[in-house]
Amino acid sequence: MEAFTEKQSFIKSWWPLSIAFFIMAAIVPLLNYNNGQLSVPDMMFPVFVLLSSGIFVFFFTLSSRVDETAVFVKFGLFQRSYKVFKWEDIKTVEVRKYNPIMEYGGWGYKGLWKKNRAYSVSGNMGLQITFHNNSKVLIGTKEPDKMKNYLSYLKTKYQIAALGAIN
Numbered sequence: 001m002e003a004f005t006e007k008q009s010f011i012k013s014w015w016p017l018s019i020a021f022f023i024m025a026a027i028v029p030l031l032n033y034n035n036g037q038l039s040v041p042d043m044m045f046p047v048f049v050l051l052s053s054g055i056f057v058f059f060f061t062l063s064s065r066v067d068e069t070a071v072f073v074k075f076g077l078f079q080r081s082y083k084v085f086k087w088e089d090i091k092t093v094e095v096r097k098y099n100p101i102m103e104y105g106g107w108g109y110k111g112l113w114k115k116n117r118a119y120s121v122s123g124n125m126g127l128q129i130t131f132h133n134n135s136k137v138l139i140g141t142k143e144p145d146k147m148k149n150y151l152s153y154l155k156t157k158y159q160i161a162a163l164g165a166i167n
Contacts (some may be wrong), residue, residue: 006141010060108121
């Protein structure tokens, strides 16, 4: 069985909000219309906002991979390479429902300097990893059933200790 891989993007989950934001950014200079002319800064600001927002939305993706050696995660522009969580460093894993707002303050790369971090772009399902030092990482997923099935396969084939609670 091939490794579980998933790539998520803000584009699918936030596109209606993004489009509304882009339209508002384009309309603002028209509200500052003065004697039939717009100044160059008035015209350039919405262009800057549109371009930077588009780059933000396009490049912020969450890529994850689970295989028999480790769990890998990479969050858009913040990380050039995958962060690797080896099975021998992991105490337990669990696919669970979570509350992004209450537990982590929303979606994104959360808890950078804390013992409880999260990588998510949308939804409320994720892979909760607990390490031997009791720190935790949650990786959001849009395919929790597929991930559970793959973790069950790993448990059966490789007897990975961290997968003891996976059904």
